Amino acid sequence: MLAAAASLLNIDVVVLDVGEHTPAKQVVAPRAPSLAHIDGSFADSVKIRKLASKVDVLTVEIEHVDVGVLEEIEGKVPLGVHPSPFTIKTIQDKFVQKEHLRASGCPVSDFLPVESTVEAVKEAAERLGLPLMLKSRTLAYDGRGNFVVRDLKQAQEAITALGNRPLYAEKWVSFVKEIAVMVVRSREGEVISYPVVETVHKENICHLVFAPLRSRDPSIAERARTVAENAVKTLQGAGVFGVEMFLMADGSVYLNEIAPRPHNSGHYTIEACETSQYENHLRAILSLPLGSPALKVPSACMLNILGASSSMDEIREFAQFSLTVPGARVHLYGKSDCRKGRKMGHITLVADSDAELSKRLRPLLEHLPGGHDPKELELYAPLFPERGFSHRQPVVGVIMGSDSDLPTMLPAADILNHFKIPYELTIVSAHRTPDRLVEYARSAASRGLRVIIAGAGGRCSFACIVQMPRGIPVATVAINNGTNAGLLAVRILSAGQPHLVTAMDDYLKTLEKEVLAKVDKITEIGWDAYESARKARSG
Amino acid sequence: MLAAAASLLNIDVVVLDVGEHTPAKQVVAPRAPSLAHIDGSFADSVKIRKLASKVDVLTVEIEHVDVGVLEEIEGKVPLGVHPSPFTIKTIQDKFVQKEHLRASGCPVSDFLPVESTVEAVKEAAERLGLPLMLKSRTLAYDGRGNFVVRDLKQAQEAITALGNRPLYAEKWVSFVKEIAVMVVRSREGEVISYPVVETVHKENICHLVFAPLRSRDPSIAERARTVAENAVKTLQGAGVFGVEMFLMADGSVYLNEIAPRPHNSGHYTIEACETSQYENHLRAILSLPLGSPALKVPSACMLNILGASSSMDEIREFAQFSLTVPGARVHLYGKSDCRKGRKMGHITLVADSDAELSKRLRPLLEHLPGGHDPKELELYAPLFPERGFSHRQPVVGVIMGSDSDLPTMLPAADILNHFKIPYELTIVSAHRTPDRLVEYARSAASRGLRVIIAGAGGRCSFACIVQMPRGIPVATVAINNGTNAGLLAVRILSAGQPHLVTAMDDYLKTLEKEVLAKVDKITEIGWDAYESARKARSG
Structure with a gap:
């Protein structure tokens, strides 16, 4: 998606990734041999150096990279490395990230480092309570690396599930909603942010994103944006940052995590905002003017297309079904293999109201590969209620x-x-x-x-x-x-x-027809008979 | 743009064009050797046959192709050739196109075939009047192939300018606006259409497109769509058709020309409609469900970026300037050379009203490479008027x-x-x-x-x-x-x-502050002094 945004601006992109036909490489055919992509791992220092030697600016779309190499090459790439290696280092160890945020005065829930022993987990639970959120400090992605310990009997299971990596524990945050804000920071330090969105996770993987956030408290949106912008200001380097937060019942906001890159919670911006997160990432790292992050539609959402099995056919069939839904745009990523939980693509939906959005979302949820939970339909895509009851998303x-x-x-x-x-x-x-x-x-x-x-x-x-x-x-x-x-x-x-203008015209034409029919009737049967009939009807 | 739409649906595209790095080839890196692009002319029958042998469906984005070859291969490509060779043949000779439309009962202005002699042009002028629109029957594109004969002394100049190709003459249509409708026809014959747009040409090249059309006569939009849909129904094959029309002062509509492909007057659909013309073209030729053509923003326009000279820098600078305009999305086509009049890219602008759109469009017009006509600013991007006068685009x-x-x-x-x-x-x-x-x-x-x-x-x-x-x-x-x-x-x-909700909040807060200041004042100076001062103020 970043490469597609770059191509609209005729910006050449060189991609480092394993394989010849990876998603980004499919949409960037190099215009010259010197722009040839690199086949290799983003953890391979030789390949990273090779990439750095070919470009004016280097950007990273995943934080699990070799920061040492990035620090070494930072000064050699004309426009630098973004996000900055310092930021990536701070963020890729989640415990270090949390310490940084707490030290910078950002609102985070309580947390502790934890040894990978049952004893240590128990101690953490004594201090932070149960349930306890046990997390890998590193290499966590799409929900891998999180374990909710509800009972101390699960301690060993949790340590094993988290692969015996360095751990830390977070006090459980009983949020009412998960929310997120995409923040853009230019090389010159200008910071702007996108509207607050609601994010819905399923098995710790992003499932749905709704924009804009609806809430009873009108001050939440501005408050959440301020928290997110302030957090990004404590980091270095330019680009887009995905800031994930928890919204509490009392309206307060906790920072959860920051992703120093375009983020799944900002995919909706491609169709729903005046400038997409990808284009703004490019603008930020290239010292181009930042673009307006305003929504251009009343209501939008993003639905991830996750593999339910290894079957590609399921994905294709679902994508094809989604073409029947108005306002849906499908993004398939061109991945060669499917597996359970893998992000194979997403769908952006737009509509002129939340209720219309729900109406469009519902059949998509119903047809999701791997089935769906009927409860989630009622939560995120309620039907128009029966006559005599209020809609959950009224205008x-x-x-x-x-x-x-x-x-x-x-x-x-x-x-x-x-x-x-x-x-x-x-x-x-x-x-x-x-x-x-x-x-x-x-x-x-x-x-x-x-x-x-x-x-x-x-x-x-x-x-x-x-x-x-x-x-x-x-x-x-x-x-x-x-x-x-x-x-x-x-x-x-x-x-x-605007479609209501047409609907109202039709309604008025019906009224006009009714009156004209009465005109004809009076002419036909005379006004005495007409009035008698009218009186009889109105009883 | 078609290739970019295809990639979102993971549809493989093989491109036939001259050169290795042509615009479409830049955004489609073949996923397998069998999908390699073809380097050759779309007029080269050998290359067309080669392309046909590699694909499930063949589509054409320019009508000046070798129809004989298309007819020959039509039955061999599994999903056929779209638009159909019959349609391309009908359309590529504009005189044949007009005859077909007239014979099908579509509203076209009077026209005649004309020999390439001064005498023949004079005869045509006697029958159709002056000014006379003299046109090449074939190979006309972006305004090349049209000559307005205002005085019979220009007859020889016109014939020479049109390159001694077969000609025909059209009765001059004194339209008040040029309008266009993109029509989509599925392989199954379903026909839908996009909103009516106003098109503005400069030196016969598309310059601006405004969506939706504004008019005093509320019936025009529906009428123009019906004319356009009916015209497309007379043709064969699936895909998108650009139907250009003239709007007369009395509200009547004349068909001008039909392009059997995605069209410049439909570029705005990428950002402004629920489904882009490109995606709908693909859906139509692949028997996928057609997508909603509804506008998703209140107001949109498209501005072509035309070369003013051979300078690429002018184009780059203009594109960069356009990044300062909210709601603008730049599309540069990745063409390697620039020349005067060449379409190098376009900008789509969206806004929540026509007036806001004008405000955004004005600086773009002012910075166009090659300068601008101040009159066009007043016509297409009027400023907010001075206090005391009406806006030309009121809401x-x-x-x-x-x-x-x-x-x-x-x-x-x-x-x-x-x-x-x-x-x-x-x-x-x-x-x-x-x-x-x-x-x-x-x-x-x-x-x-x-x-x-x-x-x-x-x-x-x-x-x-x-x-x-x-x-x-x-x-x-x-x-x-x-x-x-x-x-x-x-x-x-x-x-x-929605931004007016915030503006209104600010206004109400100001009112609240004013009242609270009065509260303080009364407390401070006592109500007798306060009331005396108030009386004195209100005279």
């Missing part, structure tokens, strides 16, 4: 002060049903539930609501609302006309969802 | 029944100025200019308006509007409070432009 809130307003407000819900708009309907009383009202208003935008239809009883409301003070605009739609409130909500939404 | 319309409403409505304009929202302000009276009112309402959405703030004088309006009939929702914001009307418009827009 419209229909609220009223009392259940006695229901008869007035239900016609608004009927209209929203008609236009398939996801909405919630509930009671929020300014006088009887003032705290709830404040929380509802404050969280509305960050939860994804775009329109609130508020029903107010009592004569006074009408005169009040049209005389709201300057600065606080509220519009009165109608007295006893929930239908029109629903229709106005649809019209407001159409400012951001 | 809000502020209208009032009479100029006496101005004092009430100007505060709404002030708010829109504050939030940098493009708007227009004008008089539309339901009673005194009823036709204008109808036209204004009908054209609002297709012109790009998302909100209308209507000021109504007279006591009655208030009671009327809250009692509008069911089906016709209009909201009353306030009595004598244009500020709140402006603010509500901003809130409505924020349903589709």
Whole structure:
């Protein structure tokens, strides 16, 4: 993906990897013999030196490299090595990384170094509690290298599973969500960040990424970006950094880990943002102006395509199925072999609302190679609820002060049903539930609501609302006309969802037809007969 | 671009082109010797046969190919040749193309075959009038092969300029805009189309493409798509077709030409649509499900990067400059030499409104290699107007029944100025200019308006509007409070432009601060002194 971004800018890329037809090499045919790729391991110092001799800038897409060689060649590559060897060294040992972050004042959970003995694990559990997160300090990737010790009887199992490598233990963080921010740092030290995303892991491997993060607390997004940017500022070198964090129930944020490179949680940026993480990585390391990280679509997600077995056919069939889903773009990586848990590609989905995104995501989850967990469908891709219940991802809130307003407000819900708009309907009383009202208003935008239809009883409301003070605009739609409130909500939404303009046109044409049919009827049967029939109908 | 789309789907591509490092060959490194590219001309029958022997499906990206060979091999390639040789043959001779379209009932302007003599050109001019569009029947591309004869004295010059090739003449079409639609046809005959775009040519070469088309007449888009789809249905074979049309002042549409392949007017689809024209071309010729052609951004344009001279540096510098523009994605094609008029790459721009797009486009036009025409800046990238004048690309319309409403409505304009929202302000009276009112309402959405703030004088309006009939929702914001009307418009827009949510938060925080400052002041100086000072201020 980095190579594809480079080709759009006519930047030549030389790839060091084992094999002749590795994914990156498939999309970069060297334009001259001097740009020929190198067949070798990124751990092979001879090959790294050879690569360094051919390029103006050297960048690394995996942190498990030989830092000694990078330090040695750093001064010899005209534009340097990015991320800097210092940063890679700090990050590739997770215990050193955590110490660095804690020393720099970043919010991290408590942690300890641990010897690879049952005794040491027990001691760590005494200090940090159970469950205990036991991790390899090095060579961890895609969930390999993590073990959750829930019972001390698992201590030996954990040590063995982690391959007897150097370990450390982290206090278990009972997060409500995992979140991530891609941060870009230029060679000149400018730091910008992408929107906060929610990441979902399955068996410790990234499974889903949702952008942007929705939350009840509107301050979380800015806070998480600040934490992520500050963490990256403590490191050196240019490029993109993937910052993974934990979001706690009280709204606080813990740093988990930093990846000093384009990251799986930023793949969605290719289709969903004004500049992709890959292009911004190139811009950063080449001293080109950094690009806007803004989302260009209302809602996006990324679904990894993981091998379920060694079968390539399963992957192909799934990729082909995904072509039936609107807004899906498939990225297959051109890997030659498939195996369980291997990242074979991903799908980016875009949509004009979270609810539409869910609708598109659901069949993809259902068809995933290796099957799916029905619970995850309900969590991450809920269906439109049955009539009479609120959607979990509403864009419209229909609220009223009392259940006695229901008869007035239900016609608004009927209209929203008609236009398939996801909405919630509930009671929020300014006088009887003032705290709830404040929380509802404050969280509305960050939860994804775009329109609130508020029903107010009592004569006074009408005169009040049209005389709201300057600065606080509220519009009165109608007295006893929930239908029109629903229709106005649809019209407001159409400012951001152009297909609703067409849907509204169709609706109005139906109304027009109904009236014109009445015109014909009056002409046909005369107005006396017509009025008698009308009276009889309206009972 | 087709090869890049193929690589995302792990589809192997073999390229026939002259040279080893041509643009497509740079991004497809064959995964096996049998997939090696072919070095040769697309007019060389031996090379075409060689290509055909290596592939499951053969597609053509330029229509000036040897159709005889394609016909011969058509049955031998498992999934056939697309577009079909019949279609290429029909299209590569523009006179035959026009005859085919006219015979199929497609709307084309009058045309005649013309011998390459001054006498014949004169005769054609007598029948079709001046100016006369004289065209080569074959081998025309990027404006080469067209000559506008404005005066019969130019007849010999035209014949010479067109290289003494077979000619035909077209009746001059005095269009108001050139428009285009990309149409996709599957092997099974399913036909879908992309949004209508406006195309702008400079010296007969595509210069700019704007998506979607804005027009006063809301029916044009659907009509143009129908014309384009019907034209493609008269042809054979699968793939993407670029249909170029003329839009007349009366709203009618003429077909100009059809390109049986991905087309310059569809490049914008890579960043702006749910499925790119390239991916849909592949899907069509491979019997994969066609992808959604819907726009995923509110506004997009494409700017070609044309060589201004033989200087590559000019191109590089311009590409680098474009990285400073938010929403711009550069595509350089990796061509080895530059020359005047050669397509070296393009830039896709996306934005959340036409006005924002213009703001982004303007510096790009100003920095184009080879300079620019100041008139084109005003036409295609107008600045925000001075205070007190309407924007040419408004998203809000502020209208009032009479100029006496101005004092009430100007505060709404002030708010829109504050939030940098493009708007227009004008008089539309339901009673005194009823036709204008109808036209204004009908054209609002297709012109790009998302909100209308209507000021109504007279006591009655208030009671009327809250009692509008069911089906016709209009909201009353306030009595004598244009500020709140402006603010509500901003809130409505924020349903589709999330950055306005943040801007509105900042505005409300300022209001809050102002009130809190007053709280402090009252505490500090006491309410008697405070009230005296307030009275003195408000005069």
